Amino acid sequence: MSKASVSLLSVLFLSVSVANAADVASNDWPSFRGPNRDDVSQETGLLKQWPAEGPALAWKAEGIGRGYSSVSVAGGKIFTMGDKEGSSHVYALDMSGKIVWDAKVGKPGGNYDGTRSTPTVDGNFVYSLGQFADLVCLQAADGKEVWRKNIERDFGGKMMSGWNFSESVLIDGDLLVCTPGGAKGTMLALDKKTGEMKWQTSEITDSAAYSSVIPADIGGVHQYIQLTAANVFGVDAKNGKVLWKAARKGSTAVIPTPIYFDNHVFVTSGYNIGCNCFKIDGKGGAFTATEVYASKEMIDHHGGVLRVGENLYGHSDNGGWKCMEMKTGKVLWKNPGVGKGSCTYADGHLYLRSEAGTGRIALVEASPVAYKQTGEFNQPNRSGDHSWPHPVVSGGKLYIRDQDVLLCYDVKAK
Numbered sequence: 001m002s003k004a005s006v007s008l009l010s011v012l013f014l015s016v017s018v019a020n021a022a023d024v025a026s027n028d029w030p031s032f033r034g035p036n037r038d039d040v041s042q043e044t045g046l047l048k049q050w051p052a053e054g055p056a057l058a059w060k061a062e063g064i065g066r067g068y069s070s071v072s073v074a075g076g077k078i079f080t081m082g083d084k085e086g087s088s089h090v091y092a093l094d095m096s097g098k099i100v101w102d103a104k105v106g107k108p109g110g111n112y113d114g115t116r117s118t119p120t121v122d123g124n125f126v127y128s129l130g131q132f133a134d135l136v137c138l139q140a141a142d143g144k145e146v147w148r149k150n151i152e153r154d155f156g157g158k159m160m161s162g163w164n165f166s167e168s169v170l171i172d173g174d175l176l177v178c179t180p181g182g183a184k185g186t187m188l189a190l191d192k193k194t195g196e197m198k199w200q201t202s203e204i205t206d207s208a209a210y211s212s213v214i215p216a217d218i219g220g221v222h223q224y225i226q227l228t229a230a231n232v233f234g235v236d237a238k239n240g241k242v243l244w245k246a247a248r249k250g251s252t253a254v255i256p257t258p259i260y261f262d263n264h265v266f267v268t269s270g271y272n273i274g275c276n277c278f279k280i281d282g283k284g285g286a287f288t289a290t291e292v293y294a295s296k297e298m299i300d301h302h303g304g305v306l307r308v309g310e311n312l313y314g315h316s317d318n319g320g321w322k323c324m325e326m327k328t329g330k331v332l333w334k335n336p337g338v339g340k341g342s343c344t345y346a347d348g349h350l351y352l353r354s355e356a357g358t359g360r361i362a363l364v365e366a367s368p369v370a371y372k373q374t375g376e377f378n379q380p381n382r383s384g385d386h387s388w389p390h391p392v393v394s395g396g397k398l399y400i401r402d403q404d405v406l407l408c409y410d411v412k413a414k
Contacts, residue, residue: 027043027073028073028075028395029074029394030073030074031168031170032070032117032168032212032257033212037214037215037257038259038306039344039390040308041346041393043347044347046349046393046396046413047413048374048413049363049374050374050411053377054377055375055398055409055411056409057380057410058408059096059408060408061097061405061406064080064084064091064401064404065088065115066082066115066404067083067116067403069082069116069118070389071118072119072126074140075121075123076095077094077100078092079093079119079121079126080118081115081117081128082403083108083109083115084102084108086108087106087108088132090105097406103138103145105128106134106136107130107131108131110132110164112163114131114403116164116210117129117169119168120169120170120171124139125137125138125139128169129178133150133151133157134150135150135169136148137192149195151178155197155200156183157181157208158181158208159208159209160181160228160253160254167212167213169213172237174192176195177189178190178213179208179209179211180200181207181208182205184205185203185240186206186208186228187204187224188200188201198240199240201240201241204228204242204245206229207228207229209227209228209229209254209255210253210255211226211227211254214226214259214260215237216265218263218280218287219280219281220282221236221237222236222238223237225265226258227250227269229249229250230250231246232245232258232276233245243287244280244287245289246276246289250273251269252271253269253302254273255269256269259305259307262327263279263280263281264326265277265278266305268299269300269301274294274297274298274299275294275297275298276291277326278292292328293328297331298314300315300317302342303340303341303342303353303388304343306345307326308345308366311323311332312324313343313366314343315337315340319334320334320336320339320340321336321338321371323367323368333371337364337371338360338361338362339354340354341354342389344393348366350365351393351398352364353387353400355388356387358378358382359378359379360376360377361378361379361391361398361400379402380407381407383403387402393411396412397410398411
């Protein structure tokens with residue numbers, strides 16, 4: 001790459017408009033599980049109760065291909081991924097649901113045909129990981145490719161089992177952080193502008209699972225936390241040095257994103273493994289991870305768990321939807337709800353989505369007192385496949401992806 005090209009890229013990466021920055025700070029949802037990677041929206045002014053038939057459908061989009069990717073919303077566009085016409089693609093839609101561009105990522109298919117990852121938007125650029133390890137940086141305006149890597153071929157990536165790469169990459173400062181797994185190092189940081197490697201965690205060589213990295217500041221050190229089938233660990237954001245790790249054995253597929261709060265890290269996975277909470281202490285640059293509890297009260301397969309205040313909410317394979325104290329593991333309530341599925345949070349409420357059957361979607365108060373449902377409807381245009389993509393609330397809209405269809409509902413209070 002010429003010096004002129006690098007200089008131009010630097011200008012492009014720095015030219016995020018003030019309007020864009022304001023949008024991200026308020027209503028945008030620029031990556032999987034939102035701006036803070038926790039599935040918690042800061043939006044207010046949303047409906048507290050839905051009509052009997054559910055919220056009003058604003059629009060329906062088709063043509064986004066086959067996949068289980070959720071959506072990102074940023075800079076006046078909606079981004080997702082899907083398999084179509086012999087390739088996995090990134091799709092960009094305008095706010096009315098019209099596809100404005102698509103870009104090829106890599107090989108389609110996989111065990112469960114279709115894409116898994118959700119694109120990550122950072123200013124003028126979009127980053128996406130295909131199910132066969134193809135990682136691309138695209139211009140958000142038109143989908144033009146900026147750089148490309150393959151985290152298997154280029155960085156020795158290795159998965160724990162056969163469901164293909166599913167992580168949604170993290171953009172943090174100047175870095176793109178992801179988890180190729182394998183002998184060269186489990187976690188990887190690249191320069192987001194060029195794709196050049198900055199570091200790889202050779203101290204941990206676990207195979208990659210299906211979880212996505214989260215950032216955290218612990219003991220005055222900015223770090224990245226990840227979960228594999230063997231460990232939960234944190235690495236120094238500056239150099240990839242492993243700061244702490246705790247052995248934690250998973251089985252078959254380890255999927256949910258870790259949760260960090262007040263020096264505590266919570267992890268969970270399915271296949272009868274359950275959940276663990278670790279307290280992380282960091283003094284004088286020395287870190288330790290002490291297990292607070294190990295429990296089977298929250299066995300979350302892949303719908304994700306989120307935190308509101310001191311409490312966690314999520315679906316457990318034993319007992320249905322639960323509210324649980326994060327630091328103690330005490331279950332405060334449980335309810336079958338809409339059945340097994342995924343969730344997000346906005347304006348005092350949980351948005352629950354069933355993965356099967358009619359794809360029921362419910363609005364539930366995020367209260368530690370009891371399960372109180374204030375709305376429910378059955379998803380139209382069900383594909384017949386598992387409805388695994390997480391729901392997203394952004395800009396007063398609820399987005400529901402089901403294979404080739406994206407539904408947008410108006411959930412803003414009048």
